[in-house]
Amino acid sequence: MSLSRTQTTFAPPVMEARRWLDGVTHPSDRPLLNVSQAAPIDPPPAPLREAMAQIVLDDPDAHLYGPVLGLPELRGEVAQKWTSGYGGAVKPTQVAITSGCNQAFAAAIATICGEGDEVVVPVPYYFNHRMWLDMSGVRTVPLMTGDGMIPDPDKAAALITDRTRAIALVSPNNPCGVEYPSETLHAFMDLTRAHGIALIVDETYRDFDSRAGAPHDLFADPHWDDTLIQLYSFSKSYRLTGHRIGAVVASKDRLAEIEKFLDTVAICPNQLGQRAALWGMRNLGDWLAGERLEILDRRAAIHDNFSTLAGQGWKLLGCGAYFAYVTHPFGMSSADLAPRLVQDAGILLLPGTMFMPDDMPGGESQLRIAFANIDREGVETLFDRLAALSY
Template identity: 65%
Template sequence: MTLPLNPAMAATEAPPVMEARRWIQGVTFPADRPLINVSQAAPVDPPPLALRQAIADAALTNDAAHLYGPVLGLPALRAEISAQWSKAYGGTVTPDQVAITQGCNQAFTSVLSTLAGAGDEVILPTPWYFNHKMWLDMQGITTVPLDTGVTLIPDPQAATALITTKTRAIVLVSPNNPGGVEYPAEVMAAFRDLARAHGLALIVDETYRDFDSRHSVEIGGRPHDLFTDPDWADTLIQLYSFSKAYRLTGHRVGSIVASPERLAEVEKFLDTVAICPSQLGQIAALWGMQNLSQWVAGERDEILARRRAMVEGFQQLDGWKLLGCGAYFAYVEHPYDIASNDLCKRFVTDLSLLMLPGTMFQPEGSDAGKRQIRIAFANVDLAGIAELFRRLKSFRP
């Protein structure tokens, strides 16, 4: 006898990163051509030693670190985010407009749970972040794709034509995963105005904000002006992850910035799925925010150097087209008469390269997806990037 299966779950695609990992199972890579894994956008190194020491000290001496905490997160961390965000974005964010979650994916799922249900619609620019699409599918929410074309920048006017009475939100990711592009401030403002005019939520996922080439508190730069609007909370919901900046992937710490009224609804979701965020992870995030600004600036400089190497490499690679490059990602169009999902499997065996095909980021059957590939270069140093291009140049279809 087969147990019941939720049809929406059955219709949801398998996790792409896990699927790609299966491609390398049982494969023996030559000693002179070890695997270069550019499939996942997650730090592989542990946090800096001083941060690990802070976590260890808290585990040993702070009894509260091992107990349930507030559902919406530690007050000190919420206050720190509100202060730093207000400074960085030139607007006003208060502590009661901040909530802490078990990673940014949980931030997204909790926010969407307050906004939409089965039968509703949410607009996602394509190529999309696959976990966003997966959650909508699991909930029976219709994903409405917004094609971004060759620029990978979504067009507010094109989005207008997609809005119906069932639309509940528009989701933007900037710097973009998978596209790498940084959305211009005027585009973000236009989407804010569009969402407000139609009574929709504008969800802005800024997981990679620390690696935006325009974002540096030290030089007074900021990627957008959304928080300078005194009424931002009536439309804007911002998501963030501490995983990338402080290498806290295993501690699962993210955040939501939204109206207190929205967070009161979010609290219902969080209380039922996690009760509270990880205490040690929150302590680590707070310590990092208060002590590692210069270290994070150095990490950003290193990522920007790798970004430059990717741009230069594709300028010298015949037939390939670099569509977007930034944060952790290069998003490219390959020149071969082979669908990207098959081509990426060939790269594993022929080149010892693991990367994700555009078919994982586009609607099923998308011709664009068959021509596109995402390369997550953040975990590959400059020598590794040079070797990646050497192998791509040697490929013979």
């Protein structure tokens, strides 16, 4: 008997990790530090919540089906801000709104790949991308990252076959946090265009990039949409995680294909979430700038305090956006270490094995720390607890 689509992949890692908490109690003087998931737990800022309440009360269209590709005003706002922010030309007809960024990825893959096709993905990878490729009958071709956890376009070129349909990148990266240099992304654009395949760039965490100005110049290419598919999420920027609002920026022709996928899955994106995202884009620029500075301070706290662990053999492989990616010094796999940390240190994080194929080395020594919900003081507490461990 053949496997079902869902049986071809693994269990959701974040949900698996949460099960490690079952039956474990945490003393009041050592509460749980949950650094397993890169999603803010705070609600949207009060002005946005007030605006959302008014939308619920006063906008009857917010309770109805809407356009499959999203609210026209929101598509237009994204196009305008991307055009000014990236120094290129993006039209509203090149923007679609999706039910979260994961759906944006799923929709893009549905328009690119058929059964048995291949997508090149840098490793460590974002596990939900791997899961969707598995469930789509698409082979994930792992590309080991090099120095600084940056993928090498030349090594990617060697992996391209006649079944390759895309290369998928995430920058700032999940799980490693690193920001891919503009030159690297440009080289991948040249590579994918030369082979007639798509370049997917997931920029979920773009609003927390440490660099001033545009993180790349891909949209400055007047023909960017013959190759580039960009993904984005409003969840992290405006704390709208539960409202599931993302975006995909691509050619008008590709969005016509994406519309088929979206119409059969969700019909339209969440109407309240779309209006909230639009209100946030128009009114929360200063607030978002402050959120970025806070995340950058937490990133700085990782670097400032990592000496606490470095002297014991820990290494910091990457840091940025919501993530620090580290190696541990213990003589056990991270798959065994991570569950023990819940009981022994009151820490919930994810092992590197969740971001790697089973047959590739490296993940057993790696851990991902997601610092979306711990501040500078929380980083210090986390490192003190890790430094106290001895296995």
